[in-house]
């Protein structure tokens with residue numbers, strides 16, 4: 300072999316080795332993003348940092364996968380990739396996506412018509428620049444209130460949205476998200492489908508803060524309704540700092556057999572006192588109204604500082620913490636008339652409710668809602684007279700002459716088009 304031939308052989312061998320190394324790294328990254336227990340490593344955004352590269356308005360996403368997460372097949376995950384192929388912004392684990400869907404719904408005259416509805420669903424995976432995942436529970440529409448839009452969007456997802464379909468989605472939003480400080484031990488408390496933001500927080504921590512102590516309390520009726528069963532068990536097995544407590548209110552005979560950290564009953568302060576290590580723990584609570592209304596004030600009564608209690612309610616739930624109403628600076632008017640022109644009701648605002656949305660729902664006035672935190676605009680309502688106050692400017696700016704019921708309270712008597 301000549302010297303040039305030998306040199307060419309050496310260069311070819313080096314290039315081959317380099318190519319194999321790059322290929323291995325790419326493959327490893329791909330496997331991590333698809334089947335790894337914790338997803339790819341994307342740093343959690345700093346508290347207060349703006350989510351970069353978030354988009355304005357609606358963006359088209361294609362459904363790339365759907366799968367049921369519980370044995371009862373009532374909770375389904377939808378994986379979404381942007382049609383434009385550009386990288387996705389790193390949301391804050393705990394945030395939600397807002398969808399605009401066309402659904403067939405009964406109008407005021409009972410006739411079916413297509414109408415656009417806006418709904419928010421929590422992200423249920425760690426931040427990943429390639430895809431999002433939301434998990435949606437089927438909600439039966441109340442048969443005695445066909446004019447209500449409850450359940451229409453979730454049923455549309457379960458019954459009609461298939462792999463390949465394109466959906467219109469707003470950028471991640473919401474103010475319920477985990478503190479990114481890796482030194483803070485957190486307690487996540489989920490009831491039912493409230494597990495979805497907790498999955499995002501948990502997977503976000505597992506991806507980039509695997510040593511961070513995370514205590515998850517997940518309340519379900521029985522094992523058939525337990526979502527992410529295998530995924531949670533795999534995370535617990537891979538991360539000793541993660542403590543998984545499952546609490547069954549109506550356990551099946553096999554739910555508790557031979558299992559550690561499985562409990563019968565409901566999540567309450569007594570259970571937390573028995574099972575949590577001492578020390579400061581910020582609490583993140585998400586679930587149905589019953590859980591929120593019992594547990595959130597109980598945490599404050601237990602002595603957890605209000606600043607360490609973070610919560611998000613799915614569905615109507617008035618939750619008040621001691622001192623929260625006085626501290627938020629909202630004008631505290633009471634005994635003023637609120638007139639809803641569409642439903643023909645005039646009601647007295649007595650100050651019992653945290654927001655106009657809670658007030659309307661408590662009195663059976665049908666209004667739309669999505670995020671319940673001022674982020675999606677679905678509760679935007681025309682103000683025909685009077686003024687509405689907010690504790691702080693909402694993320695979604697309502698149009699002139701409109702208000703957001705979910706974060707607003709009356710600053711005077713009101714006439715609302717609802």
Ligand code: FES
Nearest residue numbers: 669671676678705
């Ligand atoms: S429900 Fe989303 S802004 Fe009011």
